[in-house]
Amino acid sequence: VNAIDTSCAHLRVPTLLTDLYQFTMAYAYWRSGRHNEPAVFELFFRDNPFGGGFSLFSGMHDCLLFLQSFRFTDEDVEYLRSVLPPATDPAFFLFLRELDCSGVTLHSVPEGTVVFARVPLMEVSGPLAVVQLLETSLLCLVNYASLVCSNAARFRLAAGSRRKLLEMGLRRAQGPDGGLTASRYTYVGGFDMTSNVQAGFLFGIPVAGTMAHSYVTSFSSLEEVWPQVMAANGDHDNIDLISLTKGWLGRVCELLGAESGKIHEGELAAFLSYAIAYPHNFLPVIDSYSVTCSGLLNFCAVALSLFELEYSPLGVRLDSGDLCRQSVEVRHVFRLCSEQFSIPAFQSLLIVGTNNISEYSMAELNKKENEIDVVGVGTHLVTCTRQPSLGCVYKLVEVRGSPRMKFSEDPEKSTVPGRKAVYRMLDTEGHPFLDLLCLCEEPAPKACVAVRCHPVVGNKTCQSITPSQVSCLRLEVYTKGQVSLLDPVQHTHTSQPEDDWPPL
Amino acid sequence: VNAIDTSCAHLRVPTLLTDLYQFTMAYAYWRSGRHNEPAVFELFFRDNPFGGGFSLFSGMHDCLLFLQSFRFTDEDVEYLRSVLPPATDPAFFLFLRELDCSGVTLHSVPEGTVVFARVPLMEVSGPLAVVQLLETSLLCLVNYASLVCSNAARFRLAAGSRRKLLEMGLRRAQGPDGGLTASRYTYVGGFDMTSNVQAGFLFGIPVAGTMAHSYVTSFSSLEEVWPQVMAANGDHDNIDLISLTKGWLGRVCELLGAESGKIHEGELAAFLSYAIAYPHNFLPVIDSYSVTCSGLLNFCAVALSLFELEYSPLGVRLDSGDLCRQSVEVRHVFRLCSEQFSIPAFQSLLIVGTNNISEYSMAELNKKENEIDVVGVGTHLVTCTRQPSLGCVYKLVEVRGSPRMKFSEDPEKSTVPGRKAVYRMLDTEGHPFLDLLCLCEEPAPKACVAVRCHPVVGNKTCQSITPSQVSCLRLEVYTKGQVSLLDPVQHTHTSQPEDDWPPL
Incomplete structure (x- = not known):
């Protein structure tokens, strides 16, 4: 928690990013001289998410940054003056201007811990007006981080430990920061890597990705490939890659009994261009036109050329249709090529599947025959479609050493008093x-x-x-305005990155 | 779009906040000399959200800010160098360092427009590598803004034009920025106000809110009320408010045949303290213990005191249980007090309802007898529980003047070629x-x-x-790197703020 982090935190969670009633309450406390009474709030959720039996707690580090940066600027205070009732005593704004978290202490479950409903995960103690003002921001920071981390853990449990999991939900997330939070905490929850570059930059998460359909469809003919030559790995003599690949394409078509007339030349051009750019990292998306009639054949031809030039292509990505059925067909073709052309590595090329994967369809992968090595998950993971909110609450349990309780017309909304x-x-x-x-x-x-x-x-x-x-x-992580314990994130990764991972 | 806005935009949507494959593709384009080929992408969604017949388009202003601030820093480029394959030509990083949107033109539907599935809402044209790099960020900015704006419009349609709608979902939003985006675009979609102070500060949205249960439960006795006196409106002579209110409480209990023994003294103390702080803005939450046995009686006593002192209390908030039934009971009591004590305004005090309102329960309000004037909505509104993602896509339709098309194993994923x-x-x-x-x-x-x-x-x-x-x-809103049209947001508000609004 250094100065730079704190300044960024303030931009991410401005001190005004809270509910107006926190200020009207703070004023009423201040007006009656109660603002410095020692108070204790508890943060918890009432039901385990996704109809399941657990949650992973996350968001503590973000809360610490928020506490560290909690201050009102002159501009903030002027805005508050303009929206609070005219009756507000001007001295209250001077009080706000001086406010910070120097009187606040936070006990928290460590990041990434398995937790359960109704257990107080954080205890926030300090002056009544200050700990009240913190409510909305702390809830906002814990709610989604814990939810998406728990969701990731459920995807990991559904996937088993063998498959690699890639988070790729940024474009479908609930805003830019939602996407970044998702990348960060799905990694904590058991994913192996993310497509999100900023998450890699900020949090050191392995990043992965190769190409989209637009890349493939942007090519229409082999004339667009440039340069058309390439040297073998470790060599300097250029070889005509187009002729080489055309030769391999003919042999592949013959092997598989495929019609060369249905092969899309633009797709072959796209694959070749990518292979020339990144000969060590060739993993194209092969369903821009037709997997069996074009994409798979083009892939095999380019991959065989790369093997001949002593590079190691990585594999393919499937992005539509029945991923299981197609992966079996693709693996079958990989095995045929491996055997026919005596390239053992060909049969174990990676197959990546990405097509609207849910927790349910992830679990289905364990029941249906398939050859998918890596699964990319977006929308259902990051937006938590099954239950897009965790419902954490922040309840007063003690003031001036005396327990506090709320009853409710809804019995489950009643609170358990006392620290x-x-x-x-x-x-x-x-x-x-x-x-x-x-x-x-x-x-x-x-x-x-x-x-x-x-x-x-x-x-x-x-x-x-x-x-x-x-x-x-719980541990005491913030003591009277100072971070007192910054525990390491407890990663729940069931698999470890290999040397050749991520596939780039 | 001034300099300050743009600098904030860069912090909200850093240029690295995108998928890694945008960079690998950009490199492959650059490597084959195609990066400056003129290309056209279209942004659209495939299905109207929430099983409905329309969407409201939003997010264009955020996209303009993003385009204006699109630049890679030295630090960005160094990070990219560390994650892209070692084979990447160093000259590519110099190319990235110089990149901006000066070659990009954007046609867009105006903010807040009613739009439909499969209609291209944005057209992004410019150099192939650049418009490819913009994909993820533009999608991220449009997807959630349009989704939550559409959701708000559906809540507004379900509520009818009479009721005031308050957005109060920040604590349950998918991250801080998700909460801010929700406040901003639910206002565009037809909400009247927000609890989110930062949204008020940044976007001028009316803010509202008074107190939470924690405020009520923090009080335990009348001794905590301070000062215990108050002057009548426009007067300077202090009156003993505690005695005055106790007198009114006795009369209210008599009128309603209520037992004074079940009344919670701490709640009365909380209401009195708030009334002393904000005598013109008294709107307490009345279900912290029991609406009929305590909260409503305490409210009436304090409100009658305020009327006697020539202030105008605002009303009450109900936050649990059967809101419709309770609102009818509350209105009945308001009418009895109005008649008994000859205060016409008492019968038309506001009743605010907030309890996990969904679009469905909002529509139910029109079928069941109730007296709710204002509805506060949180979780279901901001996280869009019915469908938490819109599913916008960004598809290449033209390169160098020639149309481009993607076929797919899923027929609905095929694209319509051409600009x-x-x-x-x-x-x-x-x-x-x-x-x-x-x-x-x-x-x-x-x-x-x-x-x-x-x-x-x-x-x-x-x-x-x-x-x-x-x-x-669509209109041309961004022309070769310059904002060319900043149209006003099209508000779909069906009701206008009144003079005494928001209730603070």
Whole structure:
């Protein structure tokens, strides 16, 4: 959390990016002299998202940056003066101008932790008016980060550990910052890489991508290929790549019994141009016209030329139609070429699938025969179509040491009063099996000592449980205006990048 | 579009906030000498959102700011050098460093226009490599802005023109910028105001809001009210407000046959403190404990005190339970007080309803008896739960004057080749009835002259139609690197702010 980060944070989350009622309430607190009373708020969500059993908590680092940069400028205060009622005492604006988070302390679950509904994930304590003013921004920062991180984890669980997962949702995200947040936290949630360059730049996430259909359709003839020559890997003598590839195309058509008349010359030109530009990184999209009649044949011809020139093409991308069926056909052709032309590596070229993948269709990949190595996911991942909001809330639980509670016409909206400690209980194998909420003043549970507890859901009968280990779920990460602990992000990656990854 | 705006735009949409494949394609174009070939892309969506019949187009201004600020910094280029394949020619990075949108021209539908699926809403023309590089950012800026604007319009249609609509979704939005974009474009789509202060600051949208439950629950006794006195409107003599209100509370309980024992003293203290702070702007949330047993009684007592002191309280907010039923009960009590205490204005106090309102529940308000004057909408509005992405695409239609087309394994993903003109045909009453796509070189249709056309959906038989008026749907808004037309936003507001609005 350095100065540069903080200044950017202020631009991303301006201190005015909050609800007006935070200011009217702050004024009423100030007017009655209560603004500095010590208060405690808790942040939690009421239901696990996506009809599932867990969530991944995220957004803590963004919250720390926000707290660090929390200040009102003269311009902010002048605007507030123009929208708050004329009755507002001018001294209140001087008070706002001096406000910062130097009295605020934050306890938080570490980034990337598996968490559950109704467990307080953050505790924000400090002067009543200040911790009230923080509400909307903290909710905004945690809500979407945790939601999209949880969504990514569900995609990862559905995909299994073998497949590589690429996040590519920027264009469909809810605004530019939504896209950047998605790239950042889907990586935390288990994705391997992103198409988002700015996310790579800011967060060091591996970036990937090769070409779109527009690249392919921009070519119409082999005359557009330039240069038309290329040297073999490590060599300097140029070889006529067009003739070489035409030769391979003939052999491929013969092998597969394909009609050369249906092959799109523009597509071949596009593939050749790309191969000349990036001979080590050839992975074209092959369904701009027809996979079986054109794209696959053109790919094989160019890839065989590259192999002959001692380069290693990477594979293909399929972007429409039945990805499973097509991947099987493509792999079959790869195996035929591998055998026919004695190129072992040809059979294990990558097949990337991208076509409106949902969590459901990701899970289907494990049931249907397919040869897809890498899956790119966009819309359903980043916008969380199944449930596009997590519904975190921020509730007052204590003022001046005395507990606070809200009742409600909707019973589930009632709150649990008092400042709490949250313990994660682990079994003999080190697996967490229960999160225990106590009041702060209650003694902490101890390993191997039975403790009686009341479940908040299901059978509410009092139970006795004995943990093998006990850990505090939350850590004090911000103490009286200073970042006190910046824990590393807990990555849930089930697969590690290989040396030749990302495919570029 | 001034210098300050542009510098902010660059921070919101950094030029690297795009997909990596835009750079690999740009390099391949550059490598084959094709980067400056004149190219034309079209931006459109394939299906009207929310299962409906229309969308509102939005995001054009953001696109203009992005085009104006499109430049790569040295730091950007160094990062790209680190992630593009080592084979990339170093001269390409010099080319990127010099790149801008001075060769780009944009035709766009004006902000806020009603538009339909498959009609090209933007046409982006310029050097092939540049207009390719713009794809992801333009899509990202148009997709969500248009989606949330359309969603707001549907809420407005469901609400009818009478009710005031407040957007209050920031805390549930997909990131801070998602929340700001939502506030901005739901206003364009027909909302009256927002809770989002930054949106008010940046875009001049009326802001509103008074208090949350935390404000109410932070009070526990009347001793926390300070000062406990208040002068009548326009007067200087302080009156003991606590005694005054206790007197009114007794009369209200008597009138309604209510038990004073169930009244929450902390809630009364909260209402009094707020009334003292903002006597002209009293609109508390009344369901923190129980509307009928506490909140409504406390409100009436404080509101009657304010009326006696010649202030005008505004009304109440209901935030849980059956809003319709409760609003009827509340209005009934308002009428009783109005009559009993001879205060005509009491019966027409505002009732604000906020409780997870969806488009469906908004429409239900017109079928069920209720007395809700203002509806606040959050989650369902800003995250567009029914369909959280619009699915705009950006397709190449022409290169060097020659049309381009993509076929696809999914027939609906095939594109219509060639650069087009789009005409909106109006009937004798001035209502639009058809959008006509022609190739640019075709003659424009003329008013009162029959033209033959092929519907793209439904009955595809050729039809003859005769418009009474013809207008161009798109305007040239950006010409060779310069903003050439900044048209006013077309507000679709069905109601105008009143003098006493927003309620603060």
